[in-house]
Amino acid sequence: MNDRNPLLAAVNSQSAWLTTTLRDLVLIESPSDNKPAVDEAVRLVASLAQSIGGRVKLHRQKHFGDVLELRFGPARSSRKPILLLGHLDTVWPLGTLRTMPWRKAFARPFTASHRPPAGRHRVMPATMEDTEARGELRIYGPGVLDMKSGVVMALAAIRALAQLGISRPITLLLNSDEEVGSPVSRPITERLALTSQCVLVLEAAQGLACKTARKGVGDYRLHVTGVASHSGVDFTSGHSAILELARLLQTVAGFTDLKLGRTVNPGVISGGTRSNVVAEHAFADIDVRIARASDAARVDRLFRSLRCSDPGCKLEITGGINRPPMERKPGTVALYKQARRLAAELGIQLDEASTGGGSDGNFTAALGVPTLDGLGAVGEGAHAAHESILIDHIVPRTALLAALLASL
Numbered sequence: 001m002n003d004r005n006p007l008l009a010a011v012n013s014q015s016a017w018l019t020t021t022l023r024d025l026v027l028i029e030s031p032s033d034n035k036p037a038v039d040e041a042v043r044l045v046a047s048l049a050q051s052i053g054g055r056v057k058l059h060r061q062k063h064f065g066d067v068l069e070l071r072f073g074p075a076r077s078s079r080k081p082i083l084l085l086g087h088l089d090t091v092w093p094l095g096t097l098r099t100m101p102w103r104k105a106f107a108r109p110f111t112a113s114h115r116p117p118a119g120r121h122r123v124m125p126a127t128m129e130d131t132e133a134r135g136e137l138r139i140y141g142p143g144v145l146d147m148k149s150g151v152v153m154a155l156a157a158i159r160a161l162a163q164l165g166i167s168r169p170i171t172l173l174l175n176s177d178e179e180v181g182s183p184v185s186r187p188i189t190e191r192l193a194l195t196s197q198c199v200l201v202l203e204a205a206q207g208l209a210c211k212t213a214r215k216g217v218g219d220y221r222l223h224v225t226g227v228a229s230h231s232g233v234d235f236t237s238g239h240s241a242i243l244e245l246a247r248l249l250q251t252v253a254g255f256t257d258l259k260l261g262r263t264v265n266p267g268v269i270s271g272g273t274r275s276n277v278v279a280e281h282a283f284a285d286i287d288v289r290i291a292r293a294s295d296a297a298r299v300d301r302l303f304r305s306l307r308c309s310d311p312g313c314k315l316e317i318t319g320g321i322n323r324p325p326m327e328r329k330p331g332t333v334a335l336y337k338q339a340r341r342l343a344a345e346l347g348i349q350l351d352e353a354s355t356g357g358g359s360d361g362n363f364t365a366a367l368g369v370p371t372l373d374g375l376g377a378v379g380e381g382a383h384a385a386h387e388s389i390l391i392d393h394i395v396p397r398t399a400l401l402a403a404l405l406a407s408l
């Protein structure tokens, strides 16, 4: 780490604030489906933002937590703002803190992809022997990685810039419905993105890399209606929805094309009532991931072309592609190169990665707005019991975010 870097020094001076604030935010549990709970997190972040000079606008929601729009920097400026994107909801239900409390502990990496190559990337290392034996110091807790740390890092980055007298228009948009597909916040995100210079997404890093491409996501449901009958008394007059669905799913499995970056996964199946009844109903929920925007129409045509082979069965198809892919476009690559250069100045190496998971960055990238994702914390176990962030990376990554904001 380059200790003479003024941004790094400014961020470093508030590392205690960072940890305390993150703790306060993690201790407010905020599942997407609990409006009062998420709104409490919204209130905390709104007051924190005000304390560092932010202007607060609430987009009130009926069924989800309110969408929080925060503006920093000069109220009037000829420069377009940079849009920082994050979310305050988590996948964890109320009460998770009882089994997954906020705690600090050492742990070795869970996944191979996370392990930093020896000698590179390491920031403020403990001694090598220490790390081998105990792993790295982490903070655990529901939502700590995905993505309350990203939210707090953004606030700290803005705070550091203010401390250095650097002012530029910044919009921080935090929604409360990301984990359920951003149904209400999507139009707000898109509207703000179109008037912004670029978008930086505060989702967690992928290993140690930022994300320059994400797959698009689709959800389809196949619902087959057959004809019920008694399997012993009247077998031949029945038309089994279950058998028909099973045949259709064989066809659907063939839609996967790994070369195109397209995967199709029937993740839920249900149907029938009893084993001695020919099933009248059966359905399957299918997750689709696509790497290219041009593939969306093709996938949709494939689904719409499905036909029942049993003339006594009917098929209904609902759903579609709901997050377009974030493709690796020149605007995003330029942002990445800038981030990489700034990271090097801070003494850290930044790589790029692509992921099959979607974020709100998918929406903004698909509109042609340069979008760089994965600028939040470094850690592991999003949506899993070992969800955690690596403490040593918080300050340098926050400084990187601040450097990007200052340089763009």
Ligand SMILES: [Zn+2]
Binding pocket: 087, 146, 147, 178, 203
């Ligand atoms: Zn997230």
